[in-house]
Amino acid sequence: MAPKRNIRSTIIVLGILAAVIAFVISCDKLQFDHPQAAMADNDSRALTEEHITAYGDSIDANLAQFTKQQSLVYERGDYSFSVARYSKDNAPVLYVERGSAGESGDSEKRYYLKDGKVVLYSERTSGPAAAPAASLVKLYYRNSVLFNGFIKKGSSETELEQARFQPYRGGGRKAADQDLPRLEDAVSQKGEFDLVFESVTEYPRARYIVLTRERFNAYRAVIRADKEDEFIRELASNPMKYQGASLHIKWNVTADNEAVYKEGTLKPVLP
Incomplete structure (x- = not known):
């Protein structure tokens, strides 16, 4: 048995x-x-908050190794901003939008991409000198779905650095991926960022090339021309001739978020 x-x-x-x-x-x-867990790549289940943080830190530490393309400084209303795109093998890994809203203060928004999708969004804001309150938000995405977020605040930049993160309760924020077409257009000067020559503005100590579009609520971009070459002399001497023309201009963006002219040529006048 x-x-x-x-x-x-x-x-x-x-x-x-x-x-x-x-x-x-x-x-x-x-x-x-689960929609937050489904990913295209094989390590999707390992894409935790800790892994995303390490991924973002790695990009920040190696920016010099990526290809950088810088937009103009665009203005509309009280807000002015520029966008920098960092790419590896022609694929964007980071967009940085630096903006200023006048009396409302400044901001820096960072979009970290993996396989073409935002996995980490951070936004750092600081108020004007009279009210230098600061905040930092970090939002974590998996397959374009927000699954975690943190925020900290301080009455100054120093206090912000010492503050501890708290759970983010903003709720309802659109997917960060929806911002990508606008950022790419800003860098590539496409869509509503495809601006044309309007005028050359002269000041005692500076000369500015003004670009815009004849449409309601259009963006505007200003490029400071510190040097004078044949291109600048032609624009300044015959501004009406080139009004509405597309200009091919190379520029640098300063630490103060101002575009400075390097060199330029004329494109065909738009119809």
Whole structure:
């Protein structure tokens, strides 16, 4: 009788093991079926908050190794901003938008991309000198879905650095991926950022090239021309001739977020 009991016990144990394995597989499938867990790449389940933070830190530490393209400084209303795109193998890994809203203060928004999608968004804001309140928000995305976020605030930059992060309760923020077309257009001067020559503005100590569009609420960009070459002399001497023309200009953006002319040529006049 003992052999039969042993066989029966073995069957029971194997049945329990099979049930456990089926349960684990089922849970694993449920995890992948969740919209926040489904990812295209094989390490999707490892894309945790800690991994995303390390990924963002790695990009920040290696910016010099990426290809950088800088936009003009665009203005509309009280807000002016520029966008820098950092790419590896022609694929963007980071967009940085630096903006100023006058009396409302300044901001820096960073979009960290993995496989073409935002996985980390950070926004640092600081108030004017009279009210230098500062804040830093970090939002974590998985498959374009916001799954975690933190915020900290301080009455000054120093206090902000010493503050501790708290859970982000902003809620309802649109997916950061929706901002990418606007950022790319700003860098590539496409869409509403495809500006044309309007005028050359002269001041005692500076000369500015003004670009815009004849449309309601159009963006505007100003480029300071510190040097004078044939291109600048032609624009300044015959501004009406080139009004509405697309200009091919190279520039640098200063630490103060101002575009400074390097060199330029004329493109064909737009119809």
